[in-house]
Amino acid sequence: MPTPLFKNVCDEQFFSKLYDQYSKDLHDFIYYKYGEHFDPEDKVHEAFIKLWKNCKRVAPDKAKSFLFTVINNITLNDIKHKKVVLKHQKLKPKEHTHETPQFIMEETEYLEKYEAALAKLPEGQRVAFLLNRVEGKRHKEIAEMLNISRKAVEKRIYTALEKLRQEIDGI
């Protein structure tokens, strides 16, 4: 990061660069952690507005952890008493031409099982697992995002995968 150029994050160019760099990760983080119930983009905006208001006090190299902490707190405040509803957007089925009705039925059944199993995962495992499998992030990247060790990420994802398998396969 080009920190030396900026004393704090009050510079508009630097601010927009931060947005470019972290907004998607923040958005995905909130989505996978709390579900779509809380408009993730809105939370991203709130976090950045807060950053802008406090821009004089935030050193450039602290901006990232500031954003992740703030967005988490904002969302937590929001949910305090509400229950999390995890409803993920389903991708449109691929345009296969050879899918038999039975195949489609099985597939739907499987996805339902998966969804139920996913909802049972503890939050930490679910976030790490989804960032890894869906967004294709490596352990190291997730560790940096969540501010935990790489080993912890590895463990969370592995445990999540095992739990999902056992749940779905009915073991």
Added chain:
Amino acid sequence: MKKKDLISKWLNFNLSDEELETFNNLDVSSSYHRIDRAAKHFKAPDFDRETSFYRLKKKLGTKRSSRKTNYYVSGIAATLIVAFGLFYFLNNSSDVEYLAANSETTQFILPDNSEVVLNSGSSVSFNQKNWGKERQLNLDGEAYFKVAKGETFTVYTSQGSVSVLGTQFKVNDRKDYFEVSCYEGLVKVIYQGKEQHLSAGKVFKVFDDRFVDETTSASKPAWLDQKSTFKSIPYRFVLQEMERQFDIVISGAGTDNDTLFTGSFNNENLETALQAVTIPLNLSYSINGKNVVLKINQQ
């Protein structure tokens, strides 16, 4: 390798072909693959950074009105300094800013002997103290760089960044318009998170969300020779450039015209320049001090 390690390695997208085969022979691997496929069905909604940032800016715009006065003060201060055509030191003496007001160009040498020429209505700032360590500067507007060999040299703009090692190039960062031309060597452009390499003679241009790849045979920007040239540029950008070159305000017909214009005008004589750009579009002009009004010719 232990089964668990193998699985973790798979999860980290790290398996070699050989290991992948071992993995696929595990009793659980088909279940894992199935879960992996299912996971992809639950992707977070698409997130477009640019439109999202635009929405954020709107929100910030309404909340920042209380700070406006400060902007005016600094704006006036800046204009005064521009008027004298001097560079000034900010509170922190290691931050340096160079400006070129409308209708002038500014030329200066960076601490590493790289040369910079600013076109009208542009400014550059950088940290002098850190220059030895990292060659980075901020650009607002248009500038030509002749970079001395050394560490990576990076130009940040509001729309994208440009990095090079040692070469000659031009960056033009205006409202809704972004252009990088490489005259020598190799230039790396990062625009909206995407990276692109430009070799000598290549031009990278974006306006109104349209990307254009072009080539140039010039060895330096035309405005170094008091000329402004355009190649398939919407007409309104041409007029905006003219406003900067002559420090005038253009109004009337054509100011929102998107017709693509190819041509040039002279930066020294307003009359000649106006003729050069108005005649092709069948426009006529009238000059009143610093105001120029364009009209469509009646047949």
